[in-house]
Amino acid sequence: MxxxxxxxxxxxxxxxxxxxxxxxxxxxxxxxxxxxxxxxxxxxxxxxxxxxxxxxxxxxxxxxxxxxxxxxxxxxxxxxxxxxxxxxxxxxxxxxxxxxxxxxxxxxxxxxxxxxxxxxxxxxxxxxxxxxxxxxxxxxxxxxxxxxxxxxxxxxxxxxxxxxxxxxxxxxxxxxxxxxxxxxxxxxxxxxxxxxxxxxxxxxxxxxxxxxxxxxxxxxxxxxxxxxxxxxxxxxxxxxxxxxxxxxxxxxxxxxxxxxxxxxxxxxxxxxxxxxxxxxVRFPGRLEVKSRTPLVLTDAAHNPEAARNLSNTIEELFLRKPVVVVTQLKDKNYSAFLKEISRISDHMIVTEVKDERRKEAEILAEEAKKYTKSVECIKESSGAFKRAYEISDFILVTGSLYLLGEFEEWLEKR
CATH class of the missing domain: 3.40.1190.10 (Mur-like, catalytic domain)
Incomplete structure (x- = not known):
């Protein structure tokens, strides 16, 4: 196969x-x-x-x-x-x-x-x-x-x-x-x-x-x-x-x-x-609850409109803000996406996926700094997930279905 x-x-x-x-x-x-x-x-x-x-x-x-x-x-x-x-x-x-x-x-x-x-x-x-x-x-x-x-x-x-x-x-x-x-x-x-x-x-x-x-x-x-x-x-x-x-x-x-x-x-x-x-209906990756303790959510939002929907939902459901592990692919409007996501997070961990269409984490991090108080850049997604678990009990993983896939693989090995 x-x-x-x-x-x-x-x-x-x-x-x-x-x-x-x-x-x-x-x-x-x-x-x-x-x-x-x-x-x-x-x-x-x-x-x-x-x-x-x-x-x-x-x-x-x-x-x-x-x-x-x-x-x-x-x-x-x-x-x-x-x-x-x-x-x-x-x-x-x-x-x-x-x-x-x-x-x-x-x-x-x-x-x-x-x-x-x-x-x-x-x-x-x-x-x-x-x-x-x-x-x-x-x-x-x-x-x-x-x-x-x-x-x-x-x-x-x-x-x-x-x-x-x-x-x-x-x-x-x-x-x-x-x-x-x-x-x-x-x-x-x-x-x-x-x-x-x-x-x-x-x-x-x-x-x-x-x-x-x-x-x-x-x-x-x-x-x-x-x-x-x-x-x-x-x-x-x-x-x-x-x-x-x-x-x-x-x-x-x-x-x-x-x-x-x-x-x-x-x-x-x-x-x-x-x-x-x-x-x-079952459709994985659409604001999916991966665990409740810690509270870990994943969402396949990858463009500004989807980021707006996601942010609206997080704001309605919670009084506190998650640490967001985020990435984007090259062909996306990453600036507008990160601006929308910044509404619901004061701490972003920017990373990359293994796909060749990935946007460089350094570029994403510089853009995220325009909108978010605290931004970390960790190129390896596994390191980004590990860091999120170390510093927060409320985590959101978003920006690409490919990132969600890598997160699920990391969870299995964890």
Missing amino acids: VQEIEYLYSLSRFGIKLGLDVMLEFSHLIGDPQNAFRSAHITGTNGKGSTSAMFYSIVRQKYSAGLYTSPHIRRFNERIIVNDREIDDDFIVEWVRDKRKIIEDMGKRNRQPTFFEVTTAMAFDYFRKTGVDVAVVEVGMGGRLDSTNIIRPDVTGIVTVSLEHTDKLGDTHEKIAYEKAGIIKEGVPVVVGVEHEGALRVIREVAESRKSKIYNVNDIFDVTFSSISLDGTYFHARDENNDYWVNIPLIGRHQIKNALMAIKMAQIFDPELDYRYISN
């Missing part, structure tokens, strides 16, 4: 290539597995993973279901789930060995599939092999030219639009909205949680041009009560016909919109589904 996973990761050297031509060709060469199941397609700058996981939890009550999200925290297998079980190691090994020649032959013709294209095709092929009724598919980046955008979904969702990946998706909310609206298919309903007026206008225009009915959860639902705790989020909402008492283990008021997105998408997919199964 190690050799096959290493081969998949080696494809990362071909970078991120937005476009569907290579993905469509590769999928055709392996039998177009994306046509073998019903699906839901979900995008958004933030919230798309949580929404995908909650929608999956609802449809799972009645259907054989697959879930495809990215990236993973520790194991590649986390990306591809069927009926609550990660993809089999044996399938990965056999699939890579079987498809490697196709991948390399395409490379010789200057049609090289990337890591994400290959893993997306693997997910679709696994869903076909296991005979799922429905696959819940999270977009990797953007939507219009994302590798996942070869499916013909029953319903699509656009959760949020904010400024991220501006070098690839555009430098305004409207441009990014256009890319995300690219998942809207002719006549397929789309559910939105987007609040930015310009972005919402673009999405409406695309939906109208494709004769797709648009459902805006901000207009449909009225949230009358909500509370959050370390056990999760509890709220009441109503639409013109029904009341919804929702209890989810995901923590934070921002998860309310994600939950309503999932509920509305499920109603469109199958009106007989019971929304209350949303309480079964």
